[in-house]
Amino acid sequence: MNEKILIVDDDKNMLEVLRLRVEGEAYKVIIASAEQDALSMARKEIFDLAILDLKLAGSSGIDLMKNLHKISPEVPVIILTAYGTIKTAVEAMKHGAYSYLTKPFDSRELLLQIKNGLEKSSLSREIRRLKGLVGERYGFDNIIGKSKKMQMVMEQVLRAAETSSNVCVYGESGTGKELIAKSLHLVSARKEKPFIAINCAAIPEGLLEGELFGYQKGAFTGAIRNKKGFFVQAHGGTIFLDEISEMPESMQVKLLRVLQEKQFYPLGSEKPVNVDLQIVTATNKNLAEEVKKGNFREDLFYRIYVIPIQLPVLRERREDIILLADHFIEKHSREMNKIVTGMSAAALQKLLSYSWPGNVRELENTIEYAIAMSTGETISEDLILQTQTVDCEPLKTLKEARSEFEKNYITRLLSLTKGNVSRAAKQAGKYRPDFYNLMKKHNLEAAIFKSFKNK
DSSP, X not given: XXXXXXEEOSOHHHHHHHHHHHHTTTOEEEEESSHHHHXXXXXXXXXXXXXXXXXXXXXXXXXXXXXXXXXXXXXXXXXXXXXXXXXXXXXXXXXXXXXXXXXXXXXXXXXXXXXXXXXXXXXXXXXXXXXXXXXXXXXXXXXXXXXXXXXXXXHHHHHHHTSOXXXXXXXXXXXXXXXXXXXXXXXXXTTTSOEEEEETTTSOHHHHHHHHHXXXXXXXXTOOSOBOOHHHHTTTSEEEEETGGGSOHHHHHHHHHHHHHSEEOOBTOSSOEEOOOEEEEEESSOHHHHHHTTSSOHXXXXXXXXXXXXXXXGGGOTHHHHXXXXXXXXHHHHXXXXXXXXXXXXXXXXXXXXXXXXXXHHHHHHHXXXXXXXXXXXXXXXXXXXXXXXXXXXXXXXHHHHHHHHHHHHXXXXXXXXXXXXXXXXXXXXXXXXXXXXXXXXXXXXXXXXXXXXX
């Protein structure tokens, strides 16, 4: 067992009893006697389950549970208390406790609750395991943990990893398509087998078949020995075909046959080779449109597009920019052996105001350049996006932003209803007099919109 369990109790004797009992079942146990110590540990480590005493010095187990869930929303919590009232149990469960035990508790019941809690949170543990692996190997821990859109993507990845179905990852350049393919492989049952990545656009058409499927000695001029193709090398694991839209039509036909028959013939061989692998493809183009244009085979499209996963662009998830920037600052400062701890407010605003057509890859390059050129501990605005024009409009106050939105919203409604205030008020969910007051507040006259022609 590798499950890690946090136990918190301000009674040190009880804490030791719990530790020994739970460790006796081969779980890894971390203990704390105060709320702040427990939260500090939770920020540094990922726990599979927490056992919390309801009554802590200066706080409560329920409050601690709420704060733990802010750090790890999915961690199951068992509440222990000597105050075994129904009201307390209901209160704990209402605020997110997985289960509830009353002191003195039966050790077998506690261990059963732990076992059930860990089993029921298996999907959550997989998400956390993926989070750790991806964060450690590829540096996207914060994106996966904080961005709602990326969490949705990773949930799709987890479900796709439970199958051997073909997966197509699509999104703009620099969004991390290969990262997603690697993550899928790492959380699948194939994780111990090879992951082979091929860029279909980088291999000349004349060499692509031999590289993918291999060849026998003497199959063509220059074939001086047998060669195992990428499909054989990936047997049992995952093969990632990047830029699949750039694959020549002649190879599209051959790939289709492999997908249909699960076997192929290496060049110069009369003996078929059977392979067992998951195929993940990626593209930054709209494959359905490429099919319509005649650039991509329709039958192959339906074969590879079984589980589509769309990656959001960075400009659609700006909440990730600061987290990514912090990570890249730490990463490249360490690599360059420099002490850079952050960036100025103006530099940060510049990052947030930019459209990032190159997505995460462009952001990392920007930070790497700034670290390389920086002479101090803080990255200044002049080191960010030097060759790009960035419109850094000063941030409005919340009151100003609300007022601007409100005026634009009412203007849009009046234009759509051609100045019909009753219809506009109804659509806005407002009483007509209240809507008139809003129009007056923003100096808008219905008559202006009565002759307005919607375009």
